Amino acid sequence: MNEEKEKLDITIKSNTRDLFAFTKLVPNRKKRFERASSDPITKDPMNELAVRLHPNRQYLVINEIKDETKSAKTFKLTPDPDSNTKELAYFRAGQYLSLKVQVNGVMITRPYSISSSPSDALKGFYEITIRKEEQGFLTEYIWNNWRKGTKVVSSGPEGYFYFEPLRDLKQIVGIAGGSGITPFRSMAKAIIDDTLNAKLTLLYGSSDEEDIIFYHEFKEMEKNYPSKIKIVHVLSCDVVSLEGCEQGFISKDIIEKYCNPPSSTFFVCGPQIMYEFVEAELKKLNLPTKLIRREAFGEVKDILTFPDFPKEVAEKTFKMKVQIGNSCKEVPAIATESVLVALERAHINPPSKCRSGECGFCRSLLIDGKVYINPVSDWRKGGDKRFNYFHPCASYPITDLEIIVPRDF
Amino acid sequence: MSKSKEQGIKDSYDVVIIGAGNGGLTAAAELAMRGVNLLLLEQHNLPGGFASSFVRGRFEFETSLHELYDWGPESNKGGTRRLLERYELDSEFVAVPEAYRLIVTNPDDYIDVVMPFGIDAYLDAIEKAVPGCRDSVRSFFDLAQEIDIATSFLGRSRGNPDQEVLLKEHSNFLKTAAYSVEEIEDALNIPEKAKGILNAYWLYLGIPTNRVNSTLFTSMVYGYILKGAYIPKFRSHDYTTALDAKIREFGGKIEYNTKVEKILVENGKIIGVETSNGDKIKTNHVISNASPTLTYNNLIHPKSEVPEIAYKEINARRHGISTFVVYMGLDATAEELGLKEYSYFISNIMNTEELYEELHNLEIPNVQATICLNNAIPDCSPPGTCIVSITSAFLPGAWDDVKLEEYFTVKNKIAEGLINNFEKATGAPIREHIEEIEVATPQTISRFTRAYNGVVYGYEPDSWDSIVPRLAMMNDDKHIDGLEFCGGHGKRAHGYSSSLKDGQTAALLTLQDLQKKGELK
Ligand SMILES: Cc1cc2nc3c(=O)[nH]c(=O)nc-3n(C[C@H](O)[C@H](O)[C@H](O)COP(=O)(O)OP(=O)(O)OC[C@H]3O[C@@H](n4cnc5c(N)ncnc54)[C@H](O)[C@@H]3O)c2cc1C
Ligand code: FES
Numbered sequence: 043m044n045e046e047k048e049k050l051d052i053t054i055k056s057n058t059r060d061l062f063a064f065t066k067l068v069p070n071r072k073k074r075f076e077r078a079s080s081d082p083i084t085k086d087p088m089n090e091l092a093v094r095l096h097p098n099r100q101y102l103v104i105n106e107i108k109d110e111t112k113s114a115k116t117f118k119l120t121p122d123p124d125s126n127t128k129e130l131a132y133f134r135a136g137q138y139l140s141l142k143v144q145v146n147g148v149m150i151t152r153p154y155s156i157s158s159s160p161s162d163a164l165k166g167f168y169e170i171t172i173r174k175e176e177q178g179f180l181t182e183y184i185w186n187n188w189r190k191g192t193k194v195v196s197s198g199p200e201g202y203f204y205f206e207p208l209r210d211l212k213q214i215v216g217i218a219g220g221s222g223i224t225p226f227r228s229m230a231k232a233i234i235d236d237t238l239n240a241k242l243t244l245l246y247g248s249s250d251e252e253d254i255i256f257y258h259e260f261k262e263m264e265k266n267y268p269s270k271i272k273i274v275h276v277l278s279c280d281v282v283s284l285e286g287c288e289q290g291f292i293s294k295d296i297i298e299k300y301c302n303p304p305s306s307t308f309f310v311c312g313p314q315i316m317y318e319f320v321e322a323e324l325k326k327l328n329l330p331t332k333l334i335r336r337e338a339f340g341e342v343k344d345i346l347t348f349p350d351f352p353k354e355v356a357e358k359t360f361k362m363k364v365q366i367g368n369s370c371k372e373v374p375a376i377a378t379e380s381v382l383v384a385l386e387r388a389h390i391n392p393p394s395k396c397r398s399g400e401c402g403f404c405r406s407l408l409i410d411g412k413v414y415i416n417p418v419s420d421w422r423k424g425g426d427k428r429f430n431y432f433h434p435c436a437s438y439p440i441t442d443l444e445i446i447v448p449r450d451f
Numbered sequence: 452m453s454k455s456k457e458q459g460i461k462d463s464y465d466v467v468i469i470g471a472g473n474g475g476l477t478a479a480a481e482l483a484m485r486g487v488n489l490l491l492l493e494q495h496n497l498p499g500g501f502a503s504s505f506v507r508g509r510f511e512f513e514t515s516l517h518e519l520y521d522w523g524p525e526s527n528k529g530g531t532r533r534l535l536e537r538y539e540l541d542s543e544f545v546a547v548p549e550a551y552r553l554i555v556t557n558p559d560d561y562i563d564v565v566m567p568f569g570i571d572a573y574l575d576a577i578e579k580a581v582p583g584c585r586d587s588v589r590s591f592f593d594l595a596q597e598i599d600i601a602t603s604f605l606g607r608s609r610g611n612p613d614q615e616v617l618l619k620e621h622s623n624f625l626k627t628a629a630y631s632v633e634e635i636e637d638a639l640n641i642p643e644k645a646k647g648i649l650n651a652y653w654l655y656l657g658i659p660t661n662r663v664n665s666t667l668f669t670s671m672v673y674g675y676i677l678k679g680a681y682i683p684k685f686r687s688h689d690y691t692t693a694l695d696a697k698i699r700e701f702g703g704k705i706e707y708n709t710k711v712e713k714i715l716v717e718n719g720k721i722i723g724v725e726t727s728n729g730d731k732i733k734t735n736h737v738i739s740n741a742s743p744t745l746t747y748n749n750l751i752h753p754k755s756e757v758p759e760i761a762y763k764e765i766n767a768r769r770h771g772i773s774t775f776v777v778y779m780g781l782d783a784t785a786e787e788l789g790l791k792e793y794s795y796f797i798s799n800i801m802n803t804e805e806l807y808e809e810l811h812n813l814e815i816p817n818v819q820a821t822i823c824l825n826n827a828i829p830d831c832s833p834p835g836t837c838i839v840s841i842t843s844a845f846l847p848g849a850w851d852d853v854k855l856e857e858y859f860t861v862k863n864k865i866a867e868g869l870i871n872n873f874e875k876a877t878g879a880p881i882r883e884h885i886e887e888i889e890v891a892t893p894q895t896i897s898r899f900t901r902a903y904n905g906v907v908y909g910y911e912p913d914s915w916d917s918i919v920p921r922l923a924m925m926n927d928d929k930h931i932d933g934l935e936f937c938g939g940h941g942k943r944a945h946g947y948s949s950s951l952k953d954g955q956t957a958a959l960l961t962l963q964d965l966q967k968k969g970e971l972k
Contacts, residue, residue: 050590050593050594050597050623051622051623052590052594052623052626052627052635052638052639053626053638054626054627054630054634054635054638057626060625060626060627060629060630061622061625061626063628063629063630064625064626064628064629064919066629067628067629067914067915067919067920067923068920068923068924070915070920071915071916071920071924072924072927074767074915074916075760075763075764075767076760076763077763077767078763078764078766078767079762079763079766080759080760080762080763080766081762081766082747082748082754082757082762083744083748083765083766083903084748086897086903086904087848087850087851087904088773088850088893088894088896088897088904088905089897089901089903089904089905091850091853091855091858091894091897092894092895092897092898092905094855095855095858095894095898096898132855132856132858132859134859160856161856164855164856202507206888207863208863208866208867208870208882208885208888209885209886209887209888330782330886331508331509331782331886332782332884332885332886332887365457365458365459367459367460367706367728367730368459368460368461368730369459370458370459393496393708402496402497402506403496405496405497409457421506422506423504423505423506423511423686423688423689423692424504424511424685424686424688424689425504425542425685425686425688425689425690425691425692425693426688426692428541428685428689428692428693429692429693429695429696431692446457448496448706448707448708449706449708449709449728450708451708451709451710451727451728
């Protein structure tokens with residue numbers, strides 16, 4: 043078996059022509075270059091589309107303000123004519139805008155679901171509906187300062203809380219609490235104007251009658267499109283006088299009374315406490331994970347409620363060394379506030395959008411020290427966990443820290 | 452006392468690297484390791500460019516990598532592996548189980564074969580599928596081996612190969628370098644059906660087999676079959692973040708969210724860069740991981756410093772395909788779905804020219820390359836689930852006329868078509884198990900990487916513009932003093948391995964230049 047393998051000698055056209063073809067490779071390439079046009083390229087269609095769908099910033103102005111309840115207002119936003127925002131980015135019903143606002147000298151962001159229909163964006167406006175928080179940092183400011191004509195800067199549409207026809211069942215069950223109604227208004231409008239091919243049953247929890255946002259609007263939609271939109275109000279106050287309402291919280295029994303769980307996709311949006319309650323109720327229904335979609339709920343209101351948060355640091359304020367761009371600062375960081383809030387308080391403006399650990403926009407590098415990462419908001423990539431990258435909006439200082447933060451752009 | 456060596460951005464650097472994609476990262480790692488004072492600027496907030504990952508629900512998806520080429524096992528390490536091991540990277544890679552399963556669905560071309568790694572095993576399998584083809588396919592691999600040796604030789608020669616050695620030792624390489632893979636396969640008398648099996652990887656190079664340069668294609672097939680294919684165990688974001696960590700450890704400075712807006716040039720020489728954040732940085736050396744298309748058309752300032760030939764080069768070349776990917780987290784295991792393989796090449800017909808031409812149209816592509824990640828990394832997703840991603844492609848222009856309000860509908864329709872094609876070809880009912888889904892289009896590519904027109908595959912590697920003339924002309928292709936390029940648009944054409952290696956080459960060329968000019972501090 044010692045046969046010498048025959049040496050391959052390949053010929054494509056002929057020996058000389060093949061070798062000649064090789065020697066011509068470089069001269070031919072040069073020739074092709076020389077013959078080509080010397081015009082610069084001025085068009086980049088995919089980049090143009092990307093900028094239209096995902097603008098980094100949108101410069102808007104308040105065109106109209108409507109009182110919805112005693113504590114909720116709808117703001118109609120249109121492109122600021124003095125800016126280069128000429129059109130609004132299209133979106134999918136359920137997405138949010140991250141507003142960037144200067145409040146008492148501090149630059150902050152807050153996410154707000156778009157409450158108008160995607161087709162309204164094509165007509166030139168978005169609506170957001172904001173509920174005033176007790177001692178809310180931004181909302182207090184809004185109530186005191188926002189008027190028709192006030193300029194507002196926002197991100198492009200963000201988030202993953204939208205109906206996905208390849209994944210979701212056509213019957214949507216919306217579970218909303220308080221201001222969590224807003225994305226469902228957008229979805230309902232999109233269903234009615236046929237942007238969205240689905241049906242919506244909405245279970246909407248409010249504390250009392252007075253607190254219900256969009257009461258009449260949803261009643262009207264339900265009346266005009268009974269096969270597409272249905273709403274059930276669930277009021278937690280003791281006495282319920284409103285006709286056709288449920289009293290209590292959105293429980294398994296209420297869900298089963300109005301919906302057929304296994305043939306619906308659930309969309310849950312509301313404050314953190316509602317999630318905890320509804321989560322437990324949904325669990326009793328034994329639904330596959332894919333049938334339950336959750337909107338991010340923002341920063342955790344009280345980090346001390348997390349059992350593994352080290353309580354002994356609760357009262358502490360730590361020193362945080364922050365490197366950003368070409369500057370380096372040492373700033374205080376309160377254990378019970380997110381690192382992102384500490385940065386904003388110190389007039390360091392890192393990028394942020396969701397403030398829920400989800401978008402990764404605030405991704406920063408922990409050089410030294412320890413943070414507590416709230417487990418329900420830990421959406422980091424595996425590699426980031428291994429190499430000490432963290433999301434400041436979902437992380438709390440529990441020692442002195444040294445971090446590197448990216449600049450916003 | 453600060454624990455790290457990290458400092459703020461300074462106002463001058465020996466080298467500024469634009470872009471932290473595969474090429475930019477290795478360029479930075481190489482230079483930083485050698486103590487060069489460098490700044491790596493990236494417009495996105497993550498390293499990696501296409502080499503990344505993203506999280507949805509319970510899943511972390513690999514963004515673009517299918518198979519890393521030229522990695523190889525411990526016993527036979529490939530160049531890519533040796534390169535990353537140089538930097539003592541803290542990141543694991545695992546072997547992909549089989550080369551690929553090829554399914555061609557039309558009755559006339561019908562085929563369904565699973566091809567193994569290892570030259571002998573591959574030859575056995577192809578002989579079984581196409582009796583009598585063994586010897587011709589074996590000569591394809593013999594030739595590929597010679598070409599592979601010759602291209603390594605060329606790579607080492609940095610544009611100045613010894614002509615005599617070339618002629619004497621690499622004649623088969625010389626004689627094939629100007630031809631397409633189809634011309635080579637015909638010269639070797641490989642039967643049609645065996646060609647179809649051998650050409651399954653064509654989508655990785657993105658141009659049809661009657662055009663794709665044989666040097667590049669044969670080396671690729673040979674490299675995969677001989678050394679196997681590998682993937683990062685914790686997605687590409689893990690190894691790119693490991694590179695980020697090494698660059699910092701070596702003393703390099705990385706700044707994310709920072710877009711270079713101008714490369715300042717004076718009298719044909721680089722003098723600095725300006726960024727979207729208002730940084731003005733002095734430097735005489737830039738390594739651009741952005742394509743020549745973007746660099747010359749958008750970055751060089753003033754425009755009068757762009758030589759005419761730079762525009763001509765870009766216009767003479769053809770921009771390659773962009774990708775379309777459907778990422779799915781499924782609530783069933785691969786086993787439950789009947790998916791046994793990691794990599795699936797699926798098309799309706801075998802003719803790559805027809806398949807390619809269709810990619811001009813905004814329709815459901817008939818060709819796809821699909822991955823079931825769990826068949827290489829069983830625990831890459833939670834128990835009871837698996838990750839499947841379908842990749843297809845579009846040519847520049849296909850998406851140009853999409854209206855804003857149609858965009859989401861169009862992309863869903865195409866995604867649905869690709870899912871249907873996969874289900875029909877494999878019988879796996881994936882649609883009903885979708886728990887998470889994300890669809891990326893050429894627009895998405897553009898959004899995250901800012902690549903010109905969403906192009907992923909650099910410039911098309913036709914024979915006239917393939918690696919041989921690119922490497923041979925790498926000294927002619929320089930038009931601005933101090934400017935080097937690296938990455939998928941570079942000398943070795945696109946792909947992870949090519950880009951990673953190209954980054955190192957650009958670093959070494961820059962270092963040479965720094966030393967020659969005595970500019971190293
Ligand atoms: C995806 C998403 C969508 C949402 N959609 C809506 C919606 O449609 N409608 C709606 O009403 N709400 C919505 N929200 C909630 C909304 O984003 C805000 O959380 C809410 O309006 C409260 O904001 P606030 O600033 O008034 O109150 P808070 O955020 O509760 O204000 C207190 C916060 O401000 C910080 N703070 C206090 N003082 C300072 C200071 N000096 N400098 C910096 N920070 C300080 C505190 O640490 C604390 O974190 C949404 C949230 C998410 C995550
Ligand atoms: S702002 Fe989204 S992750 Fe922090």
